[in-house]
Amino acid sequence: MTVQVGILGATGAVGQRFIQLLDDHPIFEIAALTASEQSAGKTYREAAKWRVNTPIPEEIATIEVGRTDPADVSDDVDLLFSSLPSSVAAEVEPAFLEEGYVMSSNSSNDRMADDVPLTIPEINPDHLGLIEVQRDNRGWDGALVKNPNCSTITMVPTLAALDEFGLDRVDVTTLQAVSGAGYSGVTSMEIIDNAIPHIGGEESKMETESRKLLGSFDGAELSMHDASVNASCNRIPTLDGHLESVFVDLADEPSPAEARQALAAYPGIDLPSAPDQLIHVFGDDEPDRPQPRLDRDRAEGMQISVGGVTPTPQGLKYNCLAHNTIRGAAGASVLNGELLVEEGWI
Numbered sequence: 318m319t320v321q322v323g324i325l326g327a328t329g330a331v332g333q334r335f336i337q338l339l340d341d342h343p344i345f346e347i348a349a350l351t352a353s354e355q356s357a358g359k360t361y362r363e364a365a366k367w368r369v370n371t372p373i374p375e376e377i378a379t380i381e382v383g384r385t386d387p388a389d390v391s392d393d394v395d396l397l398f399s400s401l402p403s404s405v406a407a408e409v410e411p412a413f414l415e416e417g418y419v420m421s422s423n424s425s426n427d428r429m430a431d432d433v434p435l436t437i438p439e440i441n442p443d444h445l446g447l448i449e450v451q452r453d454n455r456g457w458d459g460a461l462v463k464n465p466n467c468s469t470i471t472m473v474p475t476l477a478a479l480d481e482f483g484l485d486r487v488d489v490t491t492l493q494a495v496s497g498a499g500y501s502g503v504t505s506m507e508i509i510d511n512a513i514p515h516i517g518g519e520e521s522k523m524e525t526e527s528r529k530l531l532g533s534f535d536g537a538e539l540s541m542h543d544a545s546v547n548a549s550c551n552r553i554p555t556l557d558g559h560l561e562s563v564f565v566d567l568a569d570e571p572s573p574a575e576a577r578q579a580l581a582a583y584p585g586i587d588l589p590s591a592p593d594q595l596i597h598v599f600g601d602d603e604p605d606r607p608q609p610r611l612d613r614d615r616a617e618g619m620q621i622s623v624g625g626v627t628p629t630p631q632g633l634k635y636n637c638l639a640h641n642t643i644r645g646a647a648g649a650s651v652l653n654g655e656l657l658v659e660e661g662w663i
């Protein structure tokens with residue numbers, strides 16, 4: 318089976334990762350690329366300031382970039398991946414959905430809407446059932462599925478694995494890579510030799526999206542998980558890979574060994590882009606892992622790494638890491654696209 322896909326915002330930091338991940342994909346074939354008016358009409362090679370360290374696939378380099386408008390995207394496209402700035406996506410995505418497109422989007426608009434599935438396939442695939450509610454509410458023939466923010470997706474699989482011990486409270490401090498802000502997000506004068514203890518809107522995204530992802534869906538309505546989640550988000554001068562220090566208060570007080578076992582045993586999912594093992598766990602003998610440079614590319618950038626699992630008077634602390642533009646963005650969206658195909662929504 319081949320599914321023709323389009324990428325909205327194909328020239329940006331996340332859009333380039335889509336191109337990389339979809340090269341030789343077993344199901345998806347790129348049939349349309351869009352970006353802003355400045356890029357429209359140029360070939361992809363001319364329009365994209367390519368920064369991925371594998372070359373642009375030759376058949377993609379010569380595609381003409383279209384405007385981000387349903388009229389510029391062929392009807393043969395079955396699935397759209399969206400990596401537009403959220404303010405643009407909020408205006409443009411509904412126009413595509415009204416035209417009947419199925420869309421797997423990275424942008425933050427609508428992530429917390431009651432009728433929009435916010436999905437990590439290994440964690441809450443059943444939330445896709447919200448598409449029926451969405452179609453009833455909005456009258457769309459299409460379907461909108463979102464993946465969470467890159468800092469949220471780094472932590473939530475670890476929380477899902479530890480929830481069997483009764484997750485009561487989560488405190489997290491992030492050290493986030495510059496690619497998380499896109500090309501124009503942070504200038505070199507701001508970030509080199511520096512750390513910025515504020516990322517606009519990021520903390521509330523982690524606090525709310527985590528509870529939605531871990532919530533339960535009864536077929537009609539979604540209930541948020543009742544754990545309290547508190548985040549402090551910081552930008553540091555790494556290129557890719559968000560590192561996060563997490564403190565969890567768990568009702569059943571597992572030992573570090575029990576927690577490590579639950580993390581390592583958390584099940585993956587059988588989809589083409591999913592890693593065989595979702596969470597890699599470092600033992601006590603490697604207390605300085607995970608690190609962004611060493612661990613972000615594990616399992617093609619799709620695996621979460623955890624280390625430093627240690628008891629505290631309130632519970633456990635540990636560090637986790639994921640590749641923000643792969644597992645945290647384009648890879649997350651591709652995986653949601655694969656789930657949409659697997660579950661028959663396309």
Ligand code: NAP
Nearest residue numbers: 326328329330331352353356400403424467497499500646
């Ligand atoms: P980016 O590097 O700034 O790329 C933005 C893309 O959108 C470019 O292709 C750009 O095209 C296009 N675009 C900008 N304005 C447009 C307009 N008015 N109409 C049509 N297209 C327009 O941003 P990014 O880092 O890839 O992020 C994209 C989205 O993913 C954002 O919503 C972001 O919050 C989300 N996200 C990012 C990450 C991450 O780690 N970077 C993680 C998770 C989610 P031109 O090249 O023509 O300007």
